[in-house]
Amino acid sequence: MTGSFTLQLVNGLAALMLLVSFALLAQHRILSVLHWFALQGVLLAATAGIVAWGTDNHELYISAIMTLLLKGALLPWLLWRAVMQLHVHREIEPLMNSTVTMLMALAVTLFSFHIVQPIEQMSALITRNSMAIATACMLLGMLMMITRKKAITQVVGFLAVENSLFFAAIGATNGMPLVVEIGVAFDVLIAALIFGLFFFQIRTTFDSLEVDAMQQSLREDDEA
Amino acid sequence: MNSMTLALAACAAALLPSVLMPLTPQSLRRALMCMMLFSSGVLAMAAGVLGLVQPDVATTLPLGLPWLPMHVRVDALGAFFLLVIGSLTAPVAIYSQGYLRHEPRIGVLMIFLPLFVLGMLGVVIADDAFSFMLFWELMSVSSWFLVTFEHTRAENRKAGFIYLLMAHLAGLLILGSFAVLYAAGGAFTFAAMRSAELSPLWASVAFLLAAFGFGTKAGVMPMHGWLPDAHPVAPSNASALMSGIMLKVAVFGFIRVIWDLLGSGDFQWWWGALVLAAGSSSAVSGVLFALQQHNLKRLLAYHSIENIGIILIGLGLAMLLAAFAHPLLAALGLIAALYHTINHAQFKGLLFMGAGAVLHSTGSRDMESMGALIHRMPVTAACFLVACISISALPPFNGFVSEWLTFQTALMAPQLGGAMLTAIVPFSAAMLALAGALAATCFVKVFGVVFLGHARSEAAANAHEVDAWMKLGMIIPAIFCALLGLLPVVFIPLLDAVPVALLHISLADAVHGQGWLWLAPIDASHASYSAPLALAGMLLLGGLAWWWLHPAGGRIRKGPMWSCGNPHVHARMQYNATSFSQPLRRIFQGVLQADEHVHTERPVHALLTRHVRHAVHVGDPAVKWLYQPLGALTLKLARHLHQAHQSSIHAWLGWTFATILLLLAVFT
Known part of the structure; x- marks a missing residue:
């Protein structure tokens, strides 16, 4: 009973992950992007907890708690602080209009369900359905990086990709060894800190957080 | 002393000047380079003759990559091309001694001219794909330095760029064909490639890559774009070598890869048809464009395209006949192609040297500023005339023999496959005939405009004969042209080793059956030709005509030329290069796409013409x-x-x- 119940729960959470990914992509305000990002972290932690409970793997509980603290709280807070200090909590200007983005996201999701099929048929794990969703979330994260102008949203996109990889890891392997997970967690934390530093540097150098501005400035340097 | 020792000695002699260049004082450079080139040429000739009569010699040199030492081999095919290379390099070396007398930048030539010859010698004796490509690239790159020798002119740099680009493209395609052969044979040596079993599809891939690669380097239409630009801008002694033998080395590569490595047993019928079509189109279009040129060296460059086309017609016929199992006729086609190869090397080398001599004494490449040079440069004019007759395929010189043999191959070809295929053979023979006639027209124009008539410029009127070195350099190939034309019965059995090696059939009996006087390919009842008798007949007729026109005791009176009674003859009244070719330009306008403008100036009244300007531009x-x-x-x-x-x-x-x-x- 535990197996199928856990499976139901994980599948439910996977669906929520996908929903959150879509929501991230659809947001127009940086602060709400951060809210949804935090929610994604929480969902990830919940998934880890449930898989830990379902497979009786105690190490995974620690991993779940770390995820909750790091991805559900610390990272969003770091980004939120950066946004506040840089006063960029205005609306996001998307590069592409959001309807087109959503349609593309839909196509990408279908595509990932299609490509994951052979893997799903081979896998004997309880969480095999989540593979497709993890792939979809990953591609959606990349899509977010492509379609947004602000450096901060691109970083959120990057972290969302990382979240989906983590989700895929939990789904596909019932959790990585704790040591690996701690390592990855610290990497992400440090990456976030470095990104934060970069925001300030970019801001002071180019007077803007928009990547296009950097491009413009570099081109002018080239021509000069 | 075997052919290999001699061939390697020729290579060493070609390598030496470039190594010694930094140590040689400026005053000795020219003499040393020409001496070494001459020795290299003579050694290569000796190696070639020995290689044709002796069995193959192969050896491995302690050079090259650690796991792939250089394999070299002098076989019949390589030996023949050693002979071709040597027989032109030696006279060009003598010629260079005079031609480069006032050349301040002799150091550059001292490095690259011998390296260029070394590259060509290396290609023909290479026995593995690695050495082949190494020497091939040495040849291509060092000749690039010759093309851009006068690099201060933008036009030469442009020609050099196109040349290098096409040479690399060709190199890439050839490398591709070697890759196919390597994949099938499992090793880089030619022995392994020769024994490789290829499926018909892969054999065709290798054939196409090799045909287009070597065709680009040989200047076959339409891959000839680099040739009319590159040949005219190199120094004349270098263009003699480039046109005379570098294009032949490409023909060698074609025969080596397609006939030798792929093997004549694997020919598919369409290979021969493709080569035949390429040859026919090159022959006719080359000469058509040559007719419209007025830059002497550019005109000669277009003629190289034509002659490569004639060689390819011979090869294509041979391939077609070999594919339909007529080995004797195939051997005849191959012999015709090879004979034309050495002929073209001689007369085209001579023509470029003659153009160089004219350029040397008038300072111009433009035919419109020459004229009446026969009086000022009689020896050059005589040698040039020999080459003109040879290239126009007229007896008794050598061009006639090889084109006649090509014709015989085409005429004796039996029914092949379908009607279309049978039709293509006489069609190509017709193309060959057309090309021959047009070539004769073209050289009437060249000789007439350059050497006859009135001088068109101050420089032409004050031209002087070139020095003894250059004369000697031109006389030797002229003698070769005469010998090759008069004694084909002696030379063809020497060439016979090549079809024996490639087709396993000998033509010696078929040619030699009628004694030394008559050349009768395969069957005397079809056709036979005796050059000595033809010469005797011509001399007799000529003598009779002379005797009839100038009876004993008659006085010879010299008057102004072409005056037709009008005492005021001006140099601009005579035919020039553009007007001479005007009728053919009209006829072949569809191909030539000439851009012709007539501009008439009538400043005062519609009936009073002051100036008429006529401009023709023929692009490619x-x-x-x-x-x-x-x-x-x-x-x-x-x-x-x-x-x-x-x-x-x-x-x-x-x-x-x-x-x-x-x-x-x-x-x-």
């Missing part, structure tokens, strides 16, 4: 319809790529994303 359609669009396309793609490099981070992310999607779609 291949350049216009093939090279320029391809070049423009490449540039456009490059510009797009450049823009893509400059685009935003988003675009890069987008590309990454698309790549990931693509890879996921393909590899799952």
